[in-house]
Amino acid sequence: MAQKPRAVEALTPIESFVKSLDRRLAGNQTCVGCPWFPVGPLSYIFAQSDLTARLSLQIAGVIEAKGYCVEPDARFGIGSYRWQQTLALFKAFDGDSIRPSTAYIDAANLLRLCIPIANADDRIDSVELDVFRCTVEKQVGLSRTDRRRLLILEQLLVQELCPASAYGIAKIIKSISPDERLTTGRLLVEVATAKNFVAKQQHRILERFFEALEVSHETLASLIVQACPRPVNLVTQGDVTIRRYWTLKDWREGHPGDVIDDFTLAGKKWNFTDWKALNARWRALHEQLNAQQKEPTKSQNVGLGEITIATPRRLWGGKPAKTNLSKITVEAITTRTKAGDTPLHRAAKLGRIYEVPKHLLRTELFLVKNFDCHNTPHRTPLHVAAMYGHLDQVPLEFLTTETLSVLDKHGRTPLHEAAASGHADKIPTKVLTPQLLTIPDRLYGNTVLHYLAYRRQLSLLPTESVTAQLLSLENYNGETPEQIVEHLSEYYEWTKASRKESATEQQKTKLFSIGYAWQGEITKGQAGDVLTQRAAE
The missing domain is CATH 1.10.720 (Transcription Termination Factor Rho, Rna-binding Domain; Chain A, Domain 1)
Structure with missing residues (x-):
């Protein structure tokens, strides 16, 4: 039988690591006041690189044995930890159990379903999570420690430090009893409609969730209408009252429809021919306005004898048009969305930086940060380009020490993002200076070489860039890139023989x-x- 590689004694043992968390992460306290640390590097203490379910259970068990609560806890429903996942450690309140209760597990699963819906439009508003919080406040069986767990888990999920996988979401939905599925679906709809409208991305996620919950699409449509009443335009002339509703599709896509839902008429017979003529007149007006590219922001009257109908106001501008980056202007390139994204952020994500005219590009544009859900400055366009593997599209004159040394809210540079996301091959070798390669990130203490070592991609660096000094730099776990490579090699040899x-x-x-x-x-x-x-x- 192949001998399993032993844990290297030079590494900090897990006991010392837990005791020194406050000292090591003193600069990384969250708003809930507990230390965070990555679970990925812990696997090397056990001489393993894959975050298996068994290893995840061991990590959670050792931390609990030291008197700490851990969130998320791999022993209660989430499966194994993931490579870039972050854990939070905290002490339980006096008299409370260190383990989560059954009520907490149900609430945490519900939170994991709410987050993808709230984040579907790339921005989580507090009113969306308030729906979940109000529900939890009424739930019995939650201790003070359980409620603190929920607060910490919410922070981790919102900041995408422990995102739920598709398999995890499916597992959560499958665990919901048939009696509770409609109630769960109603809560998810309330989260989606918290801002008084349902974005198209949110509706798609709701459709997938309801399909997994085995609840019909008709029920989903009914719940949306109940939670988010459709706007109505009420017109009265004489003894005729017409109510002009928007359809559910109009409500989602943000433009008026062409259906009159109901009407009241006193003392006069209303036939289908009159209805068709009235509706056709309204359609003609709307098409005319669209042809003139005007928004029907004011009431437009369409007459049919004594009957008048008014077009409803648009609450939103309809579907956003695709931006033609090649024709973007000097003023437009600095405009921001609600999430703080500039056109360069969107171009970096979609891989369309090359479409932006070069005469509009300036160094300061690559230093502008967008915002996270808490309106905290987050990432520059270079961070986004590195994360999605498009850093090679950025002209070299803008890949300077100034732009590449900017830290995001997690304390990472664009080079950290590229290496951690597996896109190190998109980094131009000319920008890999010792000054940039020695910058540690704030959360983990990893340099670019540490992330490359985790992915066994150190060979992507030019030989002259990899010096003995760089390979001897330690992260917060006391690991050097050389040790990581050595441990991975031993583990893969053992895995190969074990198979x-x-x-x-x-x-x-x-x-x-x-x-x-x-x-x-x-x-x-x-x-x-x-x-x-x-x-x-």
Whole structure:
């Protein structure tokens, strides 16, 4: 049997790491006053690089044994930790259990469903999360420690430090009992309609969630109308009153529709021909306004005998038009969206920086930061370009020490983002100076070389850039890039040898339970691949 590589004694043991968290993360306190740290580097203390479910349980168990609550806790429903996930440690209140209660687990699962809906338009407003908070306030069975857990989990989810995976979301929805699914769906709709309208992205997510909850789309439409009443234009002339509603589709897309829902008429017969003529007249007016590119912000009257109907006002400007970056003006390139994004932020995300005219680009434009959900300055266009693998589109004259040393709210430079996101191959080698390579990020203490070592991509750096001094820099866990590479090599050798061994009895039992048949001997690697594939299905 292959011998598992032992944990390297030079690394800080987990006990010392827990005791020194306050000292190491003194500059990284959150608004809830508890230290945060990444779970990824902890795997090397156990001489493993993959964040398996078993390792995640070990990490949570050791932290709890030291008297700390950990959030999120891998032992209660979320599955294994992820590579870039961040954990929060805190002490339980006196008299409270250190473990989360059943009521907390239900509330946390509900929060994980609310966050994707609130963040569908790339911006979370406080009114959206207030819907969830009001629901939690009425929930019984939550201790003070449970409520603090929820506050910490909300911060981690909002700042995308522990995003829920698609598998995790599906697992949460599947765990909801049939009796509670309609109630859960109603709450999700209330979150989506908290701002009095439903964005198109939010409606798509709601449709997927309701489909997974096995609740019909008709019920979803009904809940949206109940939670977000459609605007009505009431016109009265003589004894005729016409109510002009917007349809659900109009309400989502932000433009008037062409259906009159109901009307009242005293002492006069209303036939279908009159209705069609009136509606056709209204359509003609609306098409005329669209042709003239005018917004019907004022009441426009369409007469039909004694009957008059007024077009409703637009509450929004309709579907946003795609920006033609090649024709953007000097004034437009500095405009911001509600999230603080400039056209350069959007171009960096979509990989369209090359479309922006070069004479409009200036260094100060690459220093402008957008905002997170708390209106805190967050990322520059270079951070966004690095995250999505488009840093090679930025002209070299703007990739300077000044622009590449700017820190986002997590204390990362654009080079950190590129290396951590797996896009280090898009970094021009000319910009890799020792000054930029030695900058540690604020959360983890990792340099660019640490992130490259985690992904086994140190070979992407030019030989002259990789010096002994750079390879000996330590992060907050006391690890150097050299040690990370060494531990990964040992682990992969052990993994390769271990996959060739015979499958364990536990693996064979699981294969039998899912109806998988095999002949002769089956190895650990083959059994693991089958079980992973079935779990994904």
